[in-house]
């Protein structure tokens with residue numbers, strides 16, 4: 001069996017949270033259904049954050065309650081604090097993704113706390129998730145650089161990963177929140193993660209802000225990362241990271257991995273169809289290239 005790479009589509013959350021178009025809950029549910037129909041087993045569906053700060057995610061509770069339960073499909077809710085955890089549990093979310101931040105300046109703007117406090121909080125969230133029987137993973141934001149502080153020392157990222165792994169997080173993502181990472185950084189920082197937290201599952205979260213996103217994904221896979229976040233069509237951007245642009249496109253990533261002999265479980269024609277639908281809904285051409293250029297080789301209809 002080919003090596004499996006678990007792609008989590010984050011379009012409904014990271015993709016839409018800052019979009020000029022406020023997609024209806026119905027349309028979000030259809031987007032999620034289309035992703036699942038295309039073979040995605042992991043979809044980050046929303047975030048349980050303050051709707052005053054992230055208005056696009058104000059329907060998190062209703063949306064989560066209306067998701068159809070499907071075997072093998074995991075809907076993930078992003079959250080940053082215990083209030084978010086309570087909401088996620090009340091809405092029936094079975095998997096949560098917590099956020100820590102590697103730099104103090106970004107932690108202050110994103111979560112109104114220090115980097116260290118964000119780690120303490122993620123550990124408290126893990127305990128609450130365990131008590132509730134909910135799966136949990138965690139990400140380290142600004143793991144490759146901070147829009148306010150600049151360089152983030154690799155030692156700081158490794159120390160955070162060590163604390164999170166020791167607390168029991170089975171999976172840790174390094175997030176390039178502002179899209180500054182290069183393949184060299186990716187190899188260095190996932191190497192440091194593997195050394196600091198041996199045995200933990202590694203996930204990469206890349207933004208394509210400087211067009212290095214897909215190269216970073218490939219670099220991550222080459223050093224044993226088997227979880228990657230991506231967004232349908234390549235939509236996205238963080239409301240608290242100036243000039244942040246989209247995630248790497250799920251479309252192009254799935255194509256690259258499939259043609260390179262990796263298994264993703266994704267049906268490319270269905271994924272492109274979903275991406276085209278999303279572009280129509282958002283009223284613009286999305287960044288992903290696969291739908292424009294066409295799948296190669298062309299599959300018989």
Ligand code: MG
Pocket residue numbers: 014175177205207238
């Ligand atoms: Mg992001």
